[in-house]
Amino acid sequence: METKPKVTIDDVARKAGVSKSTVSRIINNVTGVKPYTKLKVNRVIEELGFTPNITARSLKTKLSRQIALAIDDIRNPYYPELAWAAEQVAKENNFRLVLINHYGNPSEELAVIKEASDMRVDGIVLLSISHPKTLTKVIKEAAVPVALIGNYPEDMPADWVGLRENEGYLAMDHLIRIGRRRIAFAGNTTLHRGDRYTAYVQSLASHFIDFNRSLVYTGERLAIDTGLEAARYFYHLNEKPDAVFAANDLVAIGVAQGLIGLGLRVPEDVAVVGIDNIPWCTLTTPKLSSVSNLVAEMGRIAVEKLILRIGEESKAYERIVLEPRLIVRESTVKQM
């Protein structure tokens, strides 16, 4: 590649008739430069199209103004949102984002942290799948600070931002509060997200609503067709539910669309709520009520904390536990 002959700080200095220190001061906004000199140099910079060589600067300052975002797989549906938010904050603070997929491979993940030692990135935002113990060790050995996304032990040597796991209760509370009593569950009762089912059962109990086995529809995958099947199932019950709590949005969308297809009205006849607040929630008719897991928020906060830590010296690690947020849309409450 016939690289354009790069213009350096020396070129600018020479042409402007000053020393390179002066130029350096100007491009770094160091106070105490005579306005006239500044003007003169800036003109030359403009003229020559000079832009500082960040690599050289990094070598000196030991800061690359790059941070890594290490996640298991960007194709995972939540991550684009997260990556986006992270990049926003990074950009606002003049940092760049390097994307690293570690594929849920612990050794790969740990390698990523070590790699950072070679001074390419100033910090790492990590969604870890490693054992906290191993992770702790590697973080301690790392040359740069790490900010974690997810729920971790209290004593992690890193800032982290996680999420309280009460999404299910939020969704159920909402349905009960709007007066529904025959609330059905659609989804998986055993998956690692089975705690959503637990939330279903416990919410009923704490509101003295009888649990009714026939109102539970279990599907394998938490996808749209499971929701559609659930809708068909609920529709043919003698006593139809007046609300459905779906284990995630995909199922909820299937349920809502399925019920509508069968002639019921949502939310009038049946209210439907999902969990995750995926972008599609606003693309369906009616728009889906859901519980946001604040993935963008977590990305944003993690980067903010990381950048703070890169800047300042040591201070106590922060753990931030976000509260999932219920977002009421048309599938549970008729909008005016």
Place this chain on the structure above:
Amino acid sequence: METKPKVTIDDVARKAGVSKSTVSRIINNVTGVKPYTKLKVNRVIEELGFTPNITARSLKTKLSRQIALAIDDIRNPYYPELAWAAEQVAKENNFRLVLINHYGNPSEELAVIKEASDMRVDGIVLLSISHPKTLTKVIKEAAVPVALIGNYPEDMPADWVGLRENEGYLAMDHLIRIGRRRIAFAGNTTLHRGDRYTAYVQSLASHFIDFNRSLVYTGERLAIDTGLEAARYFYHLNEKPDAVFAANDLVAIGVAQGLIGLGLRVPEDVAVVGIDNIPWCTLTTPKLSSVSNLVAEMGRIAVEKLILRIGEESKAYERIVLEPRLIVRESTVKQM
């Protein structure tokens, strides 16, 4: 941040009793080092946990082994797949991927290209939305090579990989070939992807099948509920279609699920095909036949071309036009 005292090439040299040139030769696999020396030095490297400072190396070699992926918005559904593929190839070649969203903002996009001049990245993979003329100018001024994804003019000063726009014909050919004649269209007839509707009309014509206005269902958004509505519409026709060509996969999924909900069999009664081959195609029952737009393939190729160009000196620019690929699954052909 109390950075661990970094061990440098000098530390290794001193401890191993050799010069740093020798260490440099060893870590760069330069031939002509006495095996014994090599062994000795490698042991010290291991012992000290030395890893070369890439920033310093970059300053010298003028290569950062980083490439930028500049897209408009990672949250766009195709990009994660693309970003993933790009990162794969990058990693295989020992490059890192820096993610940059330019938000379909031409000036931002062009700024990205210029920024690369500051030597942080060795090349850029770009999904451009700028005018080819402006783009050409900026690319020519850029200090690093650019590889483009999408369809561009022949005379672009960059390698590019695009896609032939015959997805619609592929889908229609398939339906006709499996013997369907009452083929319906579901989607948008005017959108910028309206050429899919054109493909529908022209395919019918070239196979001497009469066009039937009542077999066209037009919805605003290319989303699932449009498909569900279309299904209801088709279901209530006196003469139902025996196949549906949907403008994209979301609509196709809606159509298929809707028809099944109404009691029809897919593909026996109605074959359904979509376009885009989104991951969900394999998550529905039946699995959806679709036309892949090879987004991962494009990401892969773009990075490959870019890396080749970073390595070698000038050579003729390549334009690669990929053929969309029909992927037959259960929604059009009954699987054994």
Place this chain on the structure above:
DNA sequence: CTGTTAGCGCTTTCAG
């Protein structure tokens, strides 16, 4: 307010 000077950690001729 500005210039001189000494590196940051590495690669790379050029000698030996």
Place this chain on the structure above:
DNA sequence: CTGAAAGCGCTAACAG
């Protein structure tokens, strides 16, 4: 086969 020395482009004392 190995070492000495120069320098990539920049920043940051330290003098003046």
